[in-house]
Amino acid sequence: MKNAFTIDFEDWYQGITIPISKWNQYEKRIHVGHEKLLKLLQKNKTKATYFLLGKVIEEHPDIIKEIIAEGHEIGCHTYQHKELYNMTPETFKEEITRCKELINEQFNIDYTGFRAPYFSLDERSWWALDILKEAGFEYDSSIYPGDNKRTGIKGFRKDIHFLENGLPEVPLSNFKLLKFDVGLGGAYFRILPYLYFKQKFKAAAKNAPVIFYIHPWELDPEHPFLPELSKRIRYPHYFNLKRTESKIDRLLQQFEFAPLSEIVANTQLG
Numbered sequence: 001m002k003n004a005f006t007i008d009f010e011d012w013y014q015g016i017t018i019p020i021s022k023w024n025q026y027e028k029r030i031h032v033g034h035e036k037l038l039k040l041l042q043k044n045k046t047k048a049t050y051f052l053l054g055k056v057i058e059e060h061p062d063i064i065k066e067i068i069a070e071g072h073e074i075g076c077h078t079y080q081h082k083e084l085y086n087m088t089p090e091t092f093k094e095e096i097t098r099c100k101e102l103i104n105e106q107f108n109i110d111y112t113g114f115r116a117p118y119f120s121l122d123e124r125s126w127w128a129l130d131i132l133k134e135a136g137f138e139y140d141s142s143i144y145p146g147d148n149k150r151t152g153i154k155g156f157r158k159d160i161h162f163l164e165n166g167l168p169e170v171p172l173s174n175f176k177l178l179k180f181d182v183g184l185g186g187a188y189f190r191i192l193p194y195l196y197f198k199q200k201f202k203a204a205a206k207n208a209p210v211i212f213y214i215h216p217w218e219l220d221p222e223h224p225f226l227p228e229l230s231k232r233i234r235y236p237h238y239f240n241l242k243r244t245e246s247k248i249d250r251l252l253q254q255f256e257f258a259p260l261s262e263i264v265a266n267t268q269l270g
């Protein structure tokens with residue numbers, strides 16, 4: 001069974017609810033984590049799925065070129081990284097169109113998949129799924145099947161399946177730990193001891209492909225510290241960044257991964 005190694009491709013200040021109007025105040029460092037990730041993927045002969053932020057495509061076309069040249073799959077992660085449930089359907093449509101134009105005009109390719117910032121596709125932003133379908137996306141991978149405080153849908157199906165509108169949905173993988181729905185990726189990957197995480201990953205991978213996720217800044221322990229962030233955001237953001245690189249190397253050695261579109265194509269969808 002092949003799993004998916006997905007990367008939400010954004011800089012360290014873009015996923016901590018700082019509005020886009022302030023992004024220019026911060027040091028751009030996406031290249032640091034990017035180079036480490038690219039090397040790890042090369043070394044382990046793995047093709048990943050990168051969900052690209054529109055703003056990043058605009059600012060770093062050379063990096064995007066490199067990702068595409070390596071044969072990785074690219075998907076869309078909106079333009080400005082706002083929660084879907086804080087957008088209107090009209091704004092969301094504009095974001096998707098802008099991202100499609102950016103990738104199409106510069107690189108002559110199209111997106112297949114979509115991932116919402118903060119997995120913010122839930123009951124409040126359910127309308128987004130029809131917009132994605134109409135825009136020609138081939139799958140969505142935004143729904144967190146459980147409670148992750150900010151978002152999530154409790155009791156949502158955990159397997160890859162067709163939504164009512166015909167769009168395939170690839171929910172994020174998670175497992176129960178006490179009363180928490182713990183994701184197989186991101187901050188949880190850094191916080192949990194590797195061997196424990198591996199055991200949970202292995203158990204989940206027995207039944208279905210595991211959808212793992214990570215961000216480039218999680219491999220950049222030197223990125224600036226913002227003490228003004230709330231504790232709830234600050235603690236998981238900065239925890240154990242030094243170990244991410246070696247942990248990812250182990251994960252890539254121990255499990256097999258394929259691009260998400262390939263996994264969707266090879267899954268019998270119900």
Ligand SMILES: [Zn+2]
Binds near residue numbers: 008015077116117
């Ligand atoms: Zn993101």
